[in-house]
Amino acid sequence: MILPIVAYGDPVLRKVGKEIDADYPELEKLLSNMKETMANAQGVGLAAPQIGRAIRLFLIDATPFAEDEDLSPEEQKVLSTFNHVFINAKIVKEEGDEWAFNEGCLSIPDIREDVFRKEKITVTYQDENFDKHEIVLDGIAARVFQHEYDHIEGILFTDKLSSLKKRLLKKKLENISKGKIDADYRMRFPNAKKK
Incomplete structure:
Protein backbone atom coordinates (compact mmCIF):
# COMPACT_ATOMS: atom_id res chain seq x y z
CA MET A 1 0.00 0.00 0.00
CA ILE A 2 1.32 3.44 -0.91
CA LEU A 3 1.46 5.63 2.19
CA PRO A 4 1.36 9.44 2.24
CA ILE A 5 4.75 11.05 2.78
CA VAL A 6 4.85 13.54 5.66
CA ALA A 7 5.70 17.06 4.50
CA TYR A 8 8.11 19.58 5.99
CA GLY A 9 6.71 21.18 9.15
CA ASP A 10 5.25 18.02 10.70
CA PRO A 11 6.60 17.52 14.27
CA VAL A 12 7.30 13.81 13.62
CA LEU A 13 10.18 14.84 11.34
CA ARG A 14 11.86 16.50 14.36
CA LYS A 15 11.62 13.51 16.73
CA VAL A 16 14.58 11.26 17.49
CA GLY A 17 13.41 7.77 16.54
CA LYS A 18 13.01 5.03 19.12
CA GLU A 19 14.79 1.70 18.69
CA ILE A 20 12.62 -1.26 17.74
CA ASP A 21 12.94 -5.01 18.18
CA ALA A 22 11.65 -8.09 16.37
CA ASP A 23 8.29 -7.77 18.18
CA TYR A 24 7.47 -4.47 16.45
CA PRO A 25 3.87 -4.89 15.24
CA GLU A 26 3.41 -5.79 11.56
CA LEU A 27 7.01 -4.95 10.64
CA GLU A 28 6.94 -7.03 7.45
CA LYS A 29 3.82 -5.19 6.24
CA LEU A 30 5.37 -1.82 7.16
CA LEU A 31 8.55 -2.62 5.20
CA SER A 32 6.52 -3.71 2.18
CA ASN A 33 4.44 -0.50 2.31
CA MET A 34 7.57 1.64 2.70
CA LYS A 35 9.24 -0.01 -0.31
CA GLU A 36 6.13 0.55 -2.41
CA THR A 37 5.86 4.17 -1.21
CA MET A 38 9.53 4.88 -1.95
CA ALA A 39 9.32 3.36 -5.44
CA ASN A 40 6.11 5.26 -6.22
CA ALA A 41 7.79 8.56 -5.25
CA GLN A 42 10.95 7.62 -7.19
CA GLY A 43 13.04 8.01 -4.05
CA VAL A 44 16.35 6.35 -3.24
CA GLY A 45 15.64 6.36 0.50
CA LEU A 46 12.72 6.55 2.88
CA ALA A 47 12.83 6.83 6.67
CA ALA A 48 10.01 5.83 9.02
CA PRO A 49 9.50 9.43 10.28
CA GLN A 50 8.62 10.37 6.69
CA ILE A 51 5.55 8.16 6.93
CA GLY A 52 4.68 9.37 10.43
CA ARG A 53 6.52 6.84 12.63
CA ALA A 54 9.24 8.04 15.01
CA ILE A 55 11.26 4.81 14.97
CA ARG A 56 14.85 3.98 13.95
CA LEU A 57 14.08 2.42 10.58
CA PHE A 58 14.90 3.43 7.02
CA LEU A 59 15.27 1.88 3.59
CA ILE A 60 17.74 2.67 0.85
CA ASP A 61 17.60 1.62 -2.78
CA ALA A 62 20.41 3.52 -4.49
CA THR A 63 20.41 1.25 -7.56
CA ASN A 102 23.11 18.37 -4.33
CA GLU A 103 20.46 16.78 -2.11
CA GLY A 104 16.69 16.68 -2.14
CA CYS A 105 14.10 15.03 0.09
CA LEU A 106 10.68 13.45 -0.50
CA SER A 107 9.35 15.43 2.51
CA ILE A 108 10.61 18.68 0.97
CA PRO A 109 9.65 18.48 -2.73
CA ASP A 110 11.06 20.93 -5.28
CA ILE A 111 13.97 22.06 -3.11
CA ARG A 112 17.50 20.85 -3.84
CA GLU A 113 20.64 22.29 -2.27
CA ASP A 114 24.31 21.44 -1.86
CA VAL A 115 24.99 19.80 1.51
CA PHE A 116 28.42 19.06 2.97
CA ARG A 117 28.97 15.63 4.53
CA LYS A 118 31.94 13.41 5.46
CA GLU A 119 33.10 11.15 2.63
CA LYS A 120 33.51 7.89 4.58
CA ILE A 121 31.54 6.37 7.47
CA THR A 122 31.47 3.16 9.49
CA VAL A 123 27.98 2.10 10.54
CA THR A 124 26.28 -0.62 12.55
CA TYR A 125 22.70 -1.70 11.98
CA GLN A 126 20.27 -4.60 12.04
CA ASP A 127 18.59 -5.93 8.91
CA GLU A 128 14.93 -6.96 8.60
CA ASN A 129 15.77 -10.28 10.33
CA PHE A 130 17.49 -8.35 13.16
CA ASP A 131 20.89 -9.78 12.22
CA LYS A 132 23.66 -7.32 13.17
CA HIS A 133 26.04 -5.82 10.59
CA GLU A 134 28.94 -3.38 10.51
CA ILE A 135 29.88 -1.86 7.16
CA VAL A 136 32.06 0.92 5.78
CA LEU A 137 30.48 3.23 3.21
CA ASP A 138 31.98 5.99 1.11
CA GLY A 139 31.04 8.31 -1.72
CA ILE A 140 27.38 8.38 -2.80
CA ALA A 141 26.48 5.35 -0.65
CA ALA A 142 27.74 7.16 2.48
CA ARG A 143 25.89 10.28 1.41
CA VAL A 144 22.53 8.54 0.99
CA PHE A 145 22.98 6.70 4.29
CA GLN A 146 23.78 9.94 6.17
CA HIS A 147 20.72 11.69 4.70
CA GLU A 148 18.38 8.89 5.84
CA TYR A 149 20.17 8.53 9.17
CA ASP A 150 19.56 12.22 9.84
CA HIS A 151 15.80 11.53 9.54
CA ILE A 152 15.87 9.08 12.47
CA GLU A 153 17.80 11.73 14.44
CA GLY A 154 15.15 14.40 13.76
CA ILE A 155 17.40 16.32 11.33
CA LEU A 156 16.53 17.53 7.82
CA PHE A 157 19.00 18.40 5.07
CA THR A 158 17.81 22.02 5.18
CA ASP A 159 19.19 22.23 8.75
CA LYS A 160 22.69 21.89 7.30
CA LEU A 161 22.38 24.96 5.06
CA SER A 162 23.79 28.41 5.78
CA SER A 163 21.55 30.88 7.61
CA LEU A 164 21.32 32.93 4.38
CA LYS A 165 20.10 29.90 2.40
CA LYS A 166 17.59 29.11 5.14
CA ARG A 167 16.20 32.65 4.99
CA LEU A 168 15.93 32.45 1.20
CA LEU A 169 14.02 29.15 1.43
CA LYS A 170 11.74 30.15 4.33
CA LYS A 171 8.67 31.02 2.22
CA LYS A 172 9.06 27.93 0.02
CA LEU A 173 9.25 25.72 3.11
CA GLU A 174 6.16 27.38 4.62
CA ASN A 175 4.27 26.74 1.37
CA ILE A 176 5.30 23.06 1.42
CA SER A 177 3.97 22.67 4.98
CA LYS A 178 0.66 24.24 3.84
CA GLY A 179 0.34 21.92 0.84
CA LYS A 180 0.93 24.70 -1.69
CA ILE A 181 3.05 22.41 -3.85
CA ASP A 182 2.55 19.95 -6.69
CA ALA A 183 4.10 16.62 -5.75
CA ASP A 184 3.89 13.56 -7.99
CA TYR A 185 3.08 11.34 -4.98
CA ARG A 186 0.71 11.26 -2.00
CA MET A 187 1.65 13.63 0.82
CA ARG A 188 0.33 14.67 4.21
CA PHE A 189 0.69 18.38 4.96
CA PRO A 190 0.78 19.51 8.62
CA ASN A 191 -0.46 23.06 8.01
CA ALA A 192 -2.90 22.57 5.13
CA LYS A 193 -6.19 24.42 5.52
CA LYS A 194 -9.10 22.02 5.94
CA LYS A 195 -11.68 22.31 3.15
Whole structure:
Protein backbone atom coordinates (compact mmCIF):
# COMPACT_ATOMS: atom_id res chain seq x y z
CA MET A 1 0.00 0.00 0.00
CA ILE A 2 1.32 3.44 -0.91
CA LEU A 3 1.46 5.63 2.19
CA PRO A 4 1.36 9.44 2.24
CA ILE A 5 4.75 11.05 2.78
CA VAL A 6 4.85 13.54 5.66
CA ALA A 7 5.70 17.06 4.50
CA TYR A 8 8.11 19.58 5.99
CA GLY A 9 6.71 21.18 9.15
CA ASP A 10 5.25 18.02 10.70
CA PRO A 11 6.60 17.52 14.27
CA VAL A 12 7.30 13.81 13.62
CA LEU A 13 10.18 14.84 11.34
CA ARG A 14 11.86 16.50 14.36
CA LYS A 15 11.62 13.51 16.73
CA VAL A 16 14.58 11.26 17.49
CA GLY A 17 13.41 7.77 16.54
CA LYS A 18 13.01 5.03 19.12
CA GLU A 19 14.79 1.70 18.69
CA ILE A 20 12.62 -1.26 17.74
CA ASP A 21 12.94 -5.01 18.18
CA ALA A 22 11.65 -8.09 16.37
CA ASP A 23 8.29 -7.77 18.18
CA TYR A 24 7.47 -4.47 16.45
CA PRO A 25 3.87 -4.89 15.24
CA GLU A 26 3.41 -5.79 11.56
CA LEU A 27 7.01 -4.95 10.64
CA GLU A 28 6.94 -7.03 7.45
CA LYS A 29 3.82 -5.19 6.24
CA LEU A 30 5.37 -1.82 7.16
CA LEU A 31 8.55 -2.62 5.20
CA SER A 32 6.52 -3.71 2.18
CA ASN A 33 4.44 -0.50 2.31
CA MET A 34 7.57 1.64 2.70
CA LYS A 35 9.24 -0.01 -0.31
CA GLU A 36 6.13 0.55 -2.41
CA THR A 37 5.86 4.17 -1.21
CA MET A 38 9.53 4.88 -1.95
CA ALA A 39 9.32 3.36 -5.44
CA ASN A 40 6.11 5.26 -6.22
CA ALA A 41 7.79 8.56 -5.25
CA GLN A 42 10.95 7.62 -7.19
CA GLY A 43 13.04 8.01 -4.05
CA VAL A 44 16.35 6.35 -3.24
CA GLY A 45 15.64 6.36 0.50
CA LEU A 46 12.72 6.55 2.88
CA ALA A 47 12.83 6.83 6.67
CA ALA A 48 10.01 5.83 9.02
CA PRO A 49 9.50 9.43 10.28
CA GLN A 50 8.62 10.37 6.69
CA ILE A 51 5.55 8.16 6.93
CA GLY A 52 4.68 9.37 10.43
CA ARG A 53 6.52 6.84 12.63
CA ALA A 54 9.24 8.04 15.01
CA ILE A 55 11.26 4.81 14.97
CA ARG A 56 14.85 3.98 13.95
CA LEU A 57 14.08 2.42 10.58
CA PHE A 58 14.90 3.43 7.02
CA LEU A 59 15.27 1.88 3.59
CA ILE A 60 17.74 2.67 0.85
CA ASP A 61 17.60 1.62 -2.78
CA ALA A 62 20.41 3.52 -4.49
CA THR A 63 20.41 1.25 -7.56
CA PRO A 64 19.13 4.08 -9.83
CA PHE A 65 22.40 5.96 -9.09
CA ALA A 66 24.38 3.01 -10.51
CA GLU A 67 23.58 4.20 -14.04
CA ASP A 68 25.13 7.66 -13.48
CA GLU A 69 27.95 7.87 -16.01
CA ASP A 70 29.75 10.56 -13.96
CA LEU A 71 30.55 7.97 -11.28
CA SER A 72 33.56 5.67 -11.29
CA PRO A 73 32.96 2.04 -12.34
CA GLU A 74 33.75 1.02 -8.76
CA GLU A 75 31.09 3.35 -7.34
CA GLN A 76 28.56 2.20 -9.97
CA LYS A 77 29.20 -1.39 -8.89
CA VAL A 78 28.66 -0.58 -5.18
CA LEU A 79 25.44 1.32 -5.89
CA SER A 80 24.05 -1.40 -8.18
CA THR A 81 23.54 -3.59 -5.09
CA PHE A 82 22.96 -0.91 -2.43
CA ASN A 83 19.40 -1.88 -1.54
CA HIS A 84 18.96 -2.47 2.21
CA VAL A 85 16.74 -2.15 5.25
CA PHE A 86 18.46 -0.38 8.17
CA ILE A 87 17.06 -0.88 11.68
CA ASN A 88 18.53 0.77 14.80
CA ALA A 89 21.44 2.13 12.73
CA LYS A 90 24.33 4.04 14.30
CA ILE A 91 27.22 5.90 12.72
CA VAL A 92 30.25 4.79 14.73
CA LYS A 93 32.96 6.62 12.77
CA GLU A 94 33.18 9.48 10.25
CA GLU A 95 36.32 10.06 8.20
CA GLY A 96 37.69 12.16 5.38
CA ASP A 97 36.93 15.62 4.13
CA GLU A 98 33.46 17.05 3.87
CA TRP A 99 32.25 17.33 0.27
CA ALA A 100 29.24 18.96 -1.30
CA PHE A 101 26.49 17.14 -3.15
CA ASN A 102 23.11 18.37 -4.33
CA GLU A 103 20.46 16.78 -2.11
CA GLY A 104 16.69 16.68 -2.14
CA CYS A 105 14.10 15.03 0.09
CA LEU A 106 10.68 13.45 -0.50
CA SER A 107 9.35 15.43 2.51
CA ILE A 108 10.61 18.68 0.97
CA PRO A 109 9.65 18.48 -2.73
CA ASP A 110 11.06 20.93 -5.28
CA ILE A 111 13.97 22.06 -3.11
CA ARG A 112 17.50 20.85 -3.84
CA GLU A 113 20.64 22.29 -2.27
CA ASP A 114 24.31 21.44 -1.86
CA VAL A 115 24.99 19.80 1.51
CA PHE A 116 28.42 19.06 2.97
CA ARG A 117 28.97 15.63 4.53
CA LYS A 118 31.94 13.41 5.46
CA GLU A 119 33.10 11.15 2.63
CA LYS A 120 33.51 7.89 4.58
CA ILE A 121 31.54 6.37 7.47
CA THR A 122 31.47 3.16 9.49
CA VAL A 123 27.98 2.10 10.54
CA THR A 124 26.28 -0.62 12.55
CA TYR A 125 22.70 -1.70 11.98
CA GLN A 126 20.27 -4.60 12.04
CA ASP A 127 18.59 -5.93 8.91
CA GLU A 128 14.93 -6.96 8.60
CA ASN A 129 15.77 -10.28 10.33
CA PHE A 130 17.49 -8.35 13.16
CA ASP A 131 20.89 -9.78 12.22
CA LYS A 132 23.66 -7.32 13.17
CA HIS A 133 26.04 -5.82 10.59
CA GLU A 134 28.94 -3.38 10.51
CA ILE A 135 29.88 -1.86 7.16
CA VAL A 136 32.06 0.92 5.78
CA LEU A 137 30.48 3.23 3.21
CA ASP A 138 31.98 5.99 1.11
CA GLY A 139 31.04 8.31 -1.72
CA ILE A 140 27.38 8.38 -2.80
CA ALA A 141 26.48 5.35 -0.65
CA ALA A 142 27.74 7.16 2.48
CA ARG A 143 25.89 10.28 1.41
CA VAL A 144 22.53 8.54 0.99
CA PHE A 145 22.98 6.70 4.29
CA GLN A 146 23.78 9.94 6.17
CA HIS A 147 20.72 11.69 4.70
CA GLU A 148 18.38 8.89 5.84
CA TYR A 149 20.17 8.53 9.17
CA ASP A 150 19.56 12.22 9.84
CA HIS A 151 15.80 11.53 9.54
CA ILE A 152 15.87 9.08 12.47
CA GLU A 153 17.80 11.73 14.44
CA GLY A 154 15.15 14.40 13.76
CA ILE A 155 17.40 16.32 11.33
CA LEU A 156 16.53 17.53 7.82
CA PHE A 157 19.00 18.40 5.07
CA THR A 158 17.81 22.02 5.18
CA ASP A 159 19.19 22.23 8.75
CA LYS A 160 22.69 21.89 7.30
CA LEU A 161 22.38 24.96 5.06
CA SER A 162 23.79 28.41 5.78
CA SER A 163 21.55 30.88 7.61
CA LEU A 164 21.32 32.93 4.38
CA LYS A 165 20.10 29.90 2.40
CA LYS A 166 17.59 29.11 5.14
CA ARG A 167 16.20 32.65 4.99
CA LEU A 168 15.93 32.45 1.20
CA LEU A 169 14.02 29.15 1.43
CA LYS A 170 11.74 30.15 4.33
CA LYS A 171 8.67 31.02 2.22
CA LYS A 172 9.06 27.93 0.02
CA LEU A 173 9.25 25.72 3.11
CA GLU A 174 6.16 27.38 4.62
CA ASN A 175 4.27 26.74 1.37
CA ILE A 176 5.30 23.06 1.42
CA SER A 177 3.97 22.67 4.98
CA LYS A 178 0.66 24.24 3.84
CA GLY A 179 0.34 21.92 0.84
CA LYS A 180 0.93 24.70 -1.69
CA ILE A 181 3.05 22.41 -3.85
CA ASP A 182 2.55 19.95 -6.69
CA ALA A 183 4.10 16.62 -5.75
CA ASP A 184 3.89 13.56 -7.99
CA TYR A 185 3.08 11.34 -4.98
CA ARG A 186 0.71 11.26 -2.00
CA MET A 187 1.65 13.63 0.82
CA ARG A 188 0.33 14.67 4.21
CA PHE A 189 0.69 18.38 4.96
CA PRO A 190 0.78 19.51 8.62
CA ASN A 191 -0.46 23.06 8.01
CA ALA A 192 -2.90 22.57 5.13
CA LYS A 193 -6.19 24.42 5.52
CA LYS A 194 -9.10 22.02 5.94
CA LYS A 195 -11.68 22.31 3.15
